[in-house]
Amino acid sequence: MPAHAAHHDDREIETLEEFDATVSSRGTLAGFRVQAVDLTDRTRELLGTDTAGAVFLGCPMREEAAAKIRTDGALVFPPVPDLPFDPYRGQVYSPDELFTSLADGYEATPDARSYAWFQQTKADGDIYASMLRAVHDDSVSDALDELLAGARVVGVMGGHAMRRGTEAYEGAARLGRELTRAGFTVATGGGPGAMEAANLGAYAAPYDDEMLREAVQLLAKSPGFTPSITDWAAVAFDVRARWPRGGRSVGIPTWFYGHEPPNPFASHIAKYFANATREDGLLARSNAGVVFLPGAAGTVQEIFDNATPNYYESRGEPTPMILVDRTHWTERLPTWPLLQSLARDRSMESRIALVDRIEEVPEALKRLGG
Numbered sequence: 001m002p003a004h005a006a007h008h009d010d011r012e013i014e015t016l017e018e019f020d021a022t023v024s025s026r027g028t029l030a031g032f033r034v035q036a037v038d039l040t041d042r043t044r045e046l047l048g049t050d051t052a053g054a055v056f057l058g059c060p061m062r063e064e065a066a067a068k069i070r071t072d073g074a075l076v077f078p079p080v081p082d083l084p085f086d087p088y089r090g091q092v093y094s095p096d097e098l099f100t101s102l103a104d105g106y107e108a109t110p111d112a113r114s115y116a117w118f119q120q121t122k123a124d125g126d127i128y129a130s131m132l133r134a135v136h137d138d139s140v141s142d143a144l145d146e147l148l149a150g151a152r153v154v155g156v157m158g159g160h161a162m163r164r165g166t167e168a169y170e171g172a173a174r175l176g177r178e179l180t181r182a183g184f185t186v187a188t189g190g191g192p193g194a195m196e197a198a199n200l201g202a203y204a205a206p207y208d209d210e211m212l213r214e215a216v217q218l219l220a221k222s223p224g225f226t227p228s229i230t231d232w233a234a235v236a237f238d239v240r241a242r243w244p245r246g247g248r249s250v251g252i253p254t255w256f257y258g259h260e261p262p263n264p265f266a267s268h269i270a271k272y273f274a275n276a277t278r279e280d281g282l283l284a285r286s287n288a289g290v291v292f293l294p295g296a297a298g299t300v301q302e303i304f305d306n307a308t309p310n311y312y313e314s315r316g317e318p319t320p321m322i323l324v325d326r327t328h329w330t331e332r333l334p335t336w337p338l339l340q341s342l343a344r345d346r347s348m349e350s351r352i353a354l355v356d357r358i359e360e361v362p363e364a365l366k367r368l369g370g
Contacts, residue, residue, distance in 0.1 A: 013037060014090030014143075019045075029054045029074075035090040035139070039065065058088030080132065084113035087136040092143045092250075093271055095240075095264040099233055106229040106261070111271075115258035118273055133273040141281060144270040148250070148285055151185040154370065155286030157302045158194025158293030160260055165220025169197045171358040172293055173212055176201025178362050180247045184288055184370075188266065189278075190251025192225045192232070194293045196263035200239075203246030203265045215239045229261050236264040252282045279305060289320030289351075289370035291361055294328040303335055310348040318348035320368035326356050 013019050013034045023029065023045050030052045039046060039061040046065040054074040066076050080087060101108040121129035156176060162169050176186045176198035186202040188195040200219075204212040218239055225232040240246065251266030256275035272278035283290065283306045290306050292299055303323070310318035321339070323329045329336040336354050343349040353364045 012090075016042075023049055033057065034059055036086055036088045037090070058086060083132070084110050084117050085136060087132045087139065089136070089139050090143060092140060092147060093262075093269040095237075095262070095266065095269060098262055098269060098271070099237070099264060102230065102233055102237070106233065111262060112229075114271075115255045118255045119258065137272045137274050137277050140270050140272060141277070144250075144252075144281070144285065147268055147270075148185065148187075152183065152288040152370075153187050153250075153286050154179050154184040154288045154365065155187050155282060155290040155306075156194070156198035156293065157189065157290060157295065157299050158198070159295035159299055160191045160193035160195065160225075161296070162193035162197065162293075164196075164223045165216065168294070169194075170213075170216050172197035173201035173204065173216060175291065175293075175358045175361055176249065177205050177212060177247075179365075180205035180249065182362060186249040187282060187286055188249070188251055189282060190253030190262045190266055190269055190271070191257070191260045192263055194295065195251065196236075196265060199249045199251055199263055199265035202249030203240075203267070204243075205247035206245070207243060211243055215243065218242075225261055233261065233264055240264060252278055254278045284309075284315065287319060289322065289365055289368065291365075292321070292323045292329075293358075294325045294332075296333070300333060300335055303339065307339060307342055307348070310351065311342055311346060313347065318346075318351045320365055320370045321348075321352045322361055322364050322368070323352075323354045324356075324358055324361060326354055329354060 011032055013022055013032055014037065016037055019034065019037055019042065022032065028050045030050045031054060033055045035057045037059050039059050043062045043065045046061065047068055051069040051072040051074040054069065056069065056074060056076045058077060058079045060079055070076055077088065098111040099109050106112050158172060162172065172194045179186050180202040186198055188198045200215065201212065204215060219235055222231045222235045246267070248267045251262055251269045253262045253269065254272045254275045256273065262269050262271060279302065283302065292303055306321060309315045310321065323336055339352060343352050351368050353368055355361060355364050
């Protein structure tokens with residue numbers, strides 16, 4: 001990708017390439033926001049460029065450069081030492097980043113260490129740690145908005161208990177594949193089970209159909225993330241290595257559920273500390289509709305979290321909602337009758353559907369205007 005100047009009304013700089021292009025083309029950094037860019041080797045440029053009114057968020061730099069830009073009137077928020085995450089990050093995570101050092105065991109990864117830090121600081125009630133979590137989550141939301149700008153996003157919701165190798169898992173993976181091939185961006189809660197299956201399907205979209213069947217068989221060697229997250233994740237990375245350059249999708253997990261690791265098949269992972277921010281953000285960004293696979297309390301909550309803005313039209317025109325598995329949603333957890341009652345005589349009534357099989361979802365989504 002060629003270097004380009006800052007985006008976001010030409011004010012945000014989130015990569016070294018953007019920094020260099022902006023300095024070269026504009027000759028000033030006045031009023032810019034530079035986010036999580038290592039400027040250690042850009043002292044000459046910082047010393048020779050106007051930075052009045054600029055803000056530098058978590059940018060490593062030499063002290064003489066920092067002193068100069070403070071004199072210019074810029075604000076400098078230095079990197080925070082000894083954290084397992086960067087609160088000022090400019091991009092969402094990748095699976096490789098969160099699972100770095102997996103060969104030494106999951107506990108050694110940035111994902112596990114960030115959860116451990118969260119548990120420790122949450123217990124301490126430290127306002128400084130709370131601020132760092134809030135800054136991190138806001139940075140992730142900003143990066144997610146940039147990533148999904150212009151995308152037609154379909155959320156796929158479902159429980160983490162779905163096991164690899166089952167018919168249900170393969171069905172959820174086929175759904176993710178077909179949605180991706182239809183031009184949608186699949187977004188999930190980013191965890192194991194149904195969420196992983198949908199992300200796997202999106203990853204498999206560029207390959208022939210046999211690839212997904214083989215991948216599901218390989219993954220079945222470690223069917224769940226218990227008792228070993230290390231083994232569960234390692235098999236997924238083996239699949240990724242065998243079939244590199246998979247399709248794009250998004251996972252939006254949370255460290256609130258620390259026992260539940262992110263899955264490695266989402267190409268982009270927006271991980272949050274605050275679960276409420278994560279849940280609302282996932283549903284709000286599913287602008288082309290949401291598919292609800294069989295799940296338990298968490299999925300039921302997500303159905304009505306999504307139904308509420310559709311009912312009040314607080315986010316504009318209602319978006320499609322498709323519940324999969326008639327028996328599950330009318331007998332085991334009879335959510336569908338209540339959803340129907342809520343929707344009756346409102347504009348959302350024409351935007352909800354109940355289907356028996358995953359294979360019916362793409363047509364239902366098309367019918368509902370997704």
